[in-house]
Amino acid sequence: MAGKRAGRDGFGQAMVELGEENEKVVALCADLAESVKVHYFAEKYPERYFQIGIAEQDMIGTAAGLALSRYIPFATTYAVFAAQRANEQIRLAVCYNRSNVKIAVSHAGLTTGEDGATHQALEDIASMRAMPNMTVLVPADASEAYEATRAAAAYEGPVYLRLGRTPVPELTNGVGQFEIGKARKMNNGKDVTLIACGIMVERAIEARDILKEKGIEAEVINMHTIKPIDEEAVVESVKKTGCVVTAEEHSVIGGLGGVVSEVLSEHSPVPLMRIGTQDTFGESGPPEELLTKYGLTAEKIAEAAQNVIRKKKNTAMSTN
Amino acid sequence: MQSVEYLEKVTKRIKRDIIQLCSANTGHPGGALGTAEIFAELYFSRLRHTPEQPDWEGRDRFILSNGHICLALYSSLARSGYFDVEELATFRKINSRLQGHPSREDLPGVETASGPLGQGLSIANGVAMAQKLSNSDVNVYCLVGDGELQEGQIWEAMMTSAHHKLDNLALIINWNNIQIDGKVNDVMNIEPIDEKFKAFGWNVISIDGHNLQEIKHAFDQFEKNEGSPTVIISKTVLGNGISYMEHEAVWHGKAPSEEEALLALNEIGICGFADDLVLK
Incomplete structure (x- = not known):
């Protein structure tokens, strides 16, 4: 079996490529850049990277403002702090506005591990999929996370991208092209x-x-x-x-x-x-x-x- | 730029629209009436905008954060040509584009949905950052209510505006000291507003929000300021100019009866613009 990689690694890799290919792609983070693997993007494109600090609600609103000005913002943090902490901001500024914001989150679920229940989002898919205009993606491995990130950037509209934290074997590589909405x-x-x-x-x-x-x-x-x-x-x-x-x-x-x-x-x-x-x-x-x-x-x-x-x-x- | 005399007439036109629309339906007249001068200056003198092409990238942006005062916004949008003046009459009715709180997806000229308080400044920050990134000279204006400063997200956003040196951003605070449950400073004290913003690194300007000369001067100062965001603390009277409404919290979200509306229109006085006129 080839080396294991986590979903967030595929995301980090796709972000660097997207940064190169499309100058409209920008990223925001709430003090978790390395955990979410957006630090590669930040190092390469510092002028298109916005550190917002520990303020997820503000980050989502700011991302919406960038999207309303025709940028393609990826707002990154842990699942709990986006889907749950900033739930109403996602509803109003992102979904109701149908703004082109991509919410990319890591540390979803039990595999967040030792940090415990406070940091293990187990209800985020339910709340995100209930929102009109939202697309919800949960890739299986690093390759699929890579493909999903690129598909999210190409898609016009709000996307919730739920990334894994723990490394998993490659399951999808070469199996086929990723398409949103196609199992x-x-x-x-x-x-x-x-x-x-x-x-x-x-x-x-x-x-x-x-x-x-x-x-x-x-x-x-x-x-x-x-x-x-x-x-x-x-x-x-x-x-x-x-x-x-x-x-x-x-x-x-x-x-x-x-x-x-x-x-x-x-x-x-x-x-x-x-x-x-x-x-x-x-x-x-x-x-x-x-x-x-x-x-x-x-x-x-x-x-x-x-x-x-x-x-x-x-x-x-x-x-x- | 338009003269103060002209904008006084525009202010009356906006206030008459607010009373007429609200009376015929429901809505929030108090805060809207108190900000009519700000809307007159922005939409009819200050903003570089093209109502016939609402998505023109070079337009200055106005972000309404306290969406409940949208009567003033809808009047300004219709009177500047974003949609037909007759459509104002559909406000808050079923199948209308003029929602009880603004919907960006529905109505041309609305830069963002709003209503749930405390979110507008974050969105305005994002828009201002985008302009910096694109090297554009577009200015971003954001209006909040004073009670809205009780929302935590505002203080997160205040840090962001200053940290990212968004000198293309002006925040206007409608300081009428009234919120639903009473006087703002009794419900939850927000003062001293000016010192708090100074401590956060903002360029602070305080004005009488009913004095068009002071409003003009404040925006001129904003345009000259470099390296920090500007806040204009605009002292106003809720329900300004309507004797029975002034300073009364009940008029935050109550519509006047037909009789009360007539009294209000008399007190505002004639504006000199016909009911269906688009002001260019």
Whole structure:
């Protein structure tokens, strides 16, 4: 396996290239430049980099002002401080204005690790996707984060880009071109659909391999765009498999599991289970141990998959 | 630049619009009436703008932060030609572009949505930074209410304006000492405003916000200032010129009845411009 890299590394790399290619691209940061990997951009293009200090609400407003003047600002901080601290600023100055602001955040979810629950955003996808005009991207690895960053810059309108902090293996490199709103199918399968985003894509692939040994063929979908959701990809896949497990490093309320449930209950109701945090805060600890403790593992996904397959069979028997 | 005499007439036109629109619908007359002179000077004398081409990049920017006083903005936009004067009558009605608080996506000339307080200065900072980055000579004007200074984001933004030396930015504070729950300094004291801004590194100018000569002079001083942002602390009277409204917190967000509106229009007096006239 090639070296592991975090989503934020792919973002940092894309930003340097975008800076070179497009003089309208600017970046803002609230005192976390190196953590968010925007420091490479800052070093190379100091005149287009704005340090705002520990003032995220002001940063979002300032980014909106730059966007209203036809720049393409990337406002960077941790997920908690953007989506949650500056929530109303994002609603008014970014979404209601439909200003071309890109909110790029790292340290989302449990893998923020030892910093603990205060810094682990587990509700940010829910609040961001509820906002009109917002696009929500959750790339799976560094390559996809790189592609998503470039796609966000090319897209006209507000984008929330949720980046991972911990290094993950390359999963998407060479698999295909990234397109906002177009799910990436990682492999075909006929027995169950596993829909994952962010770092949970890696675990869904591991779950697929566990299930294979039991003779179960799982289809893995990397849902890097939470909004607009690729309804067609979800519905098409369950037509074939008849059951679904979602997996995300986020609360099961309102995130990927929420949106997939919404789509399927309207278009094609099937047995479904959601892997994610169960309406709880996180805590301090090493990322891997936290993921295990809160049930965000390949084993749990595989277990849930067998569960929904059983339910599917029971439903089929009772209706026959 | 227009004469003070002309702008006095414009001020009356804006105030008459505020009363007429608010009375026919709902809205926030008090603060809007108190800022009519500022709007007259900006939209009809100071701003370099092209209403027929609202997105012209070389336009000076006016950012309204306290969006509830949008009656003054809508009157100024319509009277300077951004949209038909007749459309003012749709204010706050369903399917209108004239929302209860301004919507940038809906109405030409609105630089940003506003209403939730404390956000305008941050947005104005971003616009001012963009002008510096583009080496443009565009000036940025931002209006806030005095009660709005109680919002924490304003103080974050005040640091940013000074830190980034945004001398192309003028902040105007409508200091009428009234907010919804009473006198600003009883609800939550904000004074001394001038010393606070000085300590934050701003160029501070204090004026009588109903004196057009002083307003002109303050903006002239702003245009000459280099290396720091300018704040114009504009002392005004809520509901200025309407005897029963002046200084009364209830008129922050209450519309006058038909009878009260007639009384108000009498007190403002005729402006010399027809009801449907666009002032060029």
